[in-house]
Amino acid sequence: MAAPVNSVGKPSAERPQINCTSFQKKTRSKLISIPGTRPSVQNxxxxxxxxxxxLDYLLGGGLAVGTVLLIEEDRYDSYSRMILKYFLAEGVVCRHELFVASAQDNPDDILxxxxxxxxDDVAMHKPVEQPRLPCEPQDSLDAMKIAWRYQNLPKVQSALASSSRFGHYYDVSKMMEPEIRQAAKCHSFYLPEHPTQSSATHSAMLESYSTLLKSLQEVIHREGFDLAAPMSKSRNILRVGLHSLGSALWGDDLSCQDNPTHRHALATFLYGLRALLRSSLSVAVVTxxxxxxxxxxxxxxxxxxxDNAIxxxxxxxxxxxxxxxxKDYHGLLHVRQVPHLNCLTNQLPDHKDLAFKLKRKQFxxxxxxLPPDLSETVSRVSRGELAGAAMVASACGSSTSGTKHLDF
Amino acid sequence: MFTELNSILNTSPESFSGGDFILVSDRQSDASFLIHHFLSFYLRAQCKVCFLSLAQSFNHYSSVSQRLGVNLTQAKDKGQLIFLEGLKESLSVLIPQAADTGSQAMSFLRNPAPGLQSLYEFVRDSVTASSSSVEEGTEEWGPPVLLVDDLSVLLSLGVNAGAVLDFTHYCRAAVCSQLQGNMVMLVRCDGGEEEYDGDVEGPEWLLRCLTHQCSLTLHVHGLPTGYCRDIHGQVEVCWRRRRGDGQHTQKKLFQYKVHDKGASFFARGTSSAVL
Known part of the structure; x- marks a missing residue:
């Protein structure tokens, strides 16, 4: 959904009256409150x-609802699969609905x-407090009161982290308990179980993709994720996880041939997916x-x-x-694309040299x-010196154009 | 609308030349900010604008334009802007319903082979409608303008590059020559320029052919030295003026940075981040 938050809860026909002015109160975003979501600071x-x-930090705070995150798989599909599972687990914990599609493993196995x-970590601590290490003895903190005013400050972290926590932490060494998992509503699409009905109308798209798109649209309409649908009492988010699209098991020959016969099938599917997501409260991760x-x-x-691609x-x-x-890392992460959504600029990451690692419990x-320190905010030669140089230049009779920074 | 770009291109909403075909292209960068510029520019110039948005939704353009000081919804209601939302139209084609109510403009999705005739007919109807509906007492708009956000989406959806070229040629004949309007199109490529291998289907080939047709190109690409947070890339502006004694081209290169409500353009190496 590329609509800003304030238009989410209303039918789109009401928009013209609302958005006539560019002066808008920020408080309107309180109209919609779905657990596990928050409005972006920027747009x-x-x-x-x-x-x-x-990863949330990298994507500018999180995944915008209505967008697609593309993950280019690593060679053995181990880490990309892990991110997909993280994404689905977050949905389970936030009580979002899930839609999982796969051609390789049964979606139930993935779940x-x-x-x-x-x-417990999430329930007990307020967002400003940092989780304290369990091994840390309490009395040692009481004893050391030298820097008492700093004791509530967060510890320095080497990992990237968003300032406020709306995601949860996971322990990848353990599986989620079945009772938590079963509380979430999940729609699964396992390609071998879906007989592809042959219809002559779709020439640009493969049967498997059009069946998938159709069943996704059915879920969106039936469960009321559609933005055009009249607003029901409670709104929820549909998380769509599509595993290994474009692989041979989807009936696609993109990955096996140099000159594939269904060259545009996947692109057409992704176009349809974008169209579906932009008009509904759903968000997708595609590997x-x-x-x-x-x-x-x-x-x-x-x-x-x-929209996003890593x-x-x-x-x-x-x-x-x-x-x-x-030696400290398990691989490199490349940011291929960051989204332009409702704003001219995109949230560019600070730098693009990123690596990932899988610690014992956490990805x-x-x-x-660090990148070279070249930015507009860094303090460098004082402006006074520059102005002095400019005066000398103008005294010499050279060009007296008023450009601030460049006067030779 | 970016005033800095206007002064570079030597135009303003009050005085601009008609009959131009402006090609915007990008490589390893994103040139869509220029599309937003041209959209707000021509709406301010009181032109009749036909916008084919194939890549993004209406909400996106509407919120960006609002920041640039133009209200798309009002323009649409007044009849100044005709907006084809490709994403919305495509759904009815990709997932056929019992009652098919979608317009025919996106029918190439159903079968890309016949080309973009239906899309061209949509464009022709919307630009020529402007001259015929004047007598109804509606406001009179200036020369028609056709904006296309991302011709390369058409290629991704399976349309032949030759068919896209036919489409642009027909549009140029109708909009630029016949009605003395303007046309702005965006083509997105990736990969280096040297990778072009004579592929007659790809965006590279399309870009070359369109460069030949157009009167002004704005080519956006990333910095050759790599990613930088404060300089988003460089724009190569190339005028191709047809004078009496043959062609005359002029090139200028600028670096740019996109801000929240505009963009700044500066000569190479003169970013405030490095000076």
């Missing part, structure tokens, strides 16, 4: 968490492997085995039809595994190294 988009806090949430797709032009057009490059099996530079994304 008022409704955001949901991906479940990985550092059984969701990581266990660390729930694609991009390392199998040889055609870069094709991959570029697929990326552009998604690529995982695992070190597993590559010679980088033994490189001392990367995190960290900076590989």
């Amino acid at each position: 008022g988009q409704l955001l949901v968490s991906t479940g990985v806090t550092s 059984q492997e969701l990581p266990a949430p660390i729930l 694609i085995p991009s390392h199998l797709i040889q055609d870069r032009t094709l991959m570029g057009s697929i990326t552009r039809l998604c 690529a995982l490059e695992s070190f597993k099996g590559s010679e980088r595994e033994t490189n001392p530079l990367y 995190t994304i960290e900076r590989l190294h």
Whole structure:
């Protein structure tokens, strides 16, 4: 949904009267409150968490509702699958509805492997407080009162983290308890169980994709995620997880041939998916085995039809595994695309050298190294010196154009 | 509307030349901010605007334009703006319902082979309607303008690059030559320029052919030295003026930074981040 928060709860026909002025009170965003969502600071988009806090930070606070996150799979699909599971687990914990589609594993199997949430941590602490390490003895804190005013400040973290917590933490070493999992409403789409009805009308799209799109649309209409539908009492978010689209099991030959016969099938599907999501309260994560797709032009057009795109490059099996530079990490993360939503600028990340690692219990994304410090905010040569130089230049009779920074 | 860009291009909403085909392209960067510029520019210039939005939804353009000081919903109600929302139209084609009420403009999705004739007919009807409906007492609008956000979406959806080229040619004949209006189109490529391998289907080929047709190109690409937070890329502005004694081209290169409500353009190396 590319609509700002304030239009979410209303039918779109009411918009003209509301948006006649650019002066809007921020308080209107309180109209809609779905658990597990928050409005974006920058553009008022409704955001949901991906479940990985550092990924949320990277995407500008979270995934905007109505958008698609494309994950280019790593070579063995282990880490991309983990992010997908994080995304679904976050949905379970926030009581969102899920839609899981896969052609390889049964979606129920994917759901059984969701990581266990660390729930007590979330319930007990206020967002400003940092979770204290359990091994830390309380009395040692009482004893040391030198820097008492700093004791409530958050600890310095090397991992990226959003300032306020609306995502949850998960323990990937444990599975989620079945009773938590079954509380969430889940729609699954397992391709072998869906007989593809042949219809001659779809020439641009494969049968498997059009069946998937159709069943997704049915769920959206039936369960009332449609924005055009009259507002029911409570609104909820539909989280769509599509696993390994474009692989051979979907009947697609993108990944096996240099010159695929269904060249535009996946792109057309993603276009339809974007159209569906923009008009509903749903958000999707799609994984694609991009390392199998040889055609870069094709991959570029697929990326552009998604909103966010990240690529995982695992070190597993590559010679980088033994490189001392990367000894702390399991792979590199490339940000391919960040969305433009309802604003001219996009939230560019600070830097693009990012790496991920899988700790014993947690998946995190960290900076590989700091970028060179070139920015408009950094203090450098004082402006007075520049002005002095400009005066000398004008005294010499050279150009006296009023440009601030450049006067040779 | 970015005033800095207006002064670079030497135009303003009060005085601009007609009959131009402006091609906006990008490579490893995003040029859609220029589309927003042209949309607000021509709406302020009181032109009749036909906007084919294939990549984003109406809400997106509406909220960005609001920040740039133009109200799209009002313009649509007044009849100044004709907005084709490709995403919305495509759903009825991709997931056929019993009662098909969608317009025919996106029918190429059903079968891309016949080309973009229906889309062209939509454009022709909407730009020529402006001249015929004047007598109804509605406001009179200036020359028609056609804006297309992302021709490369058409390629992704399976339309032949030749068919896209036919479409642009027909539009140019109708809008630029016949009605002395303007046309702005965006083509997005990725990968380096040297990767072009004679592929007659790809966006590279389309970009080359369109560059040949147009009168002004704005080519946006990322910095050759890599990603920077404070300089978002560079724009190559290239005029191709047809004078009496043959063609005359002029090129200028600027770096740019997109802000919340506009963009700033500066000569290479003169960003406030490095000076």
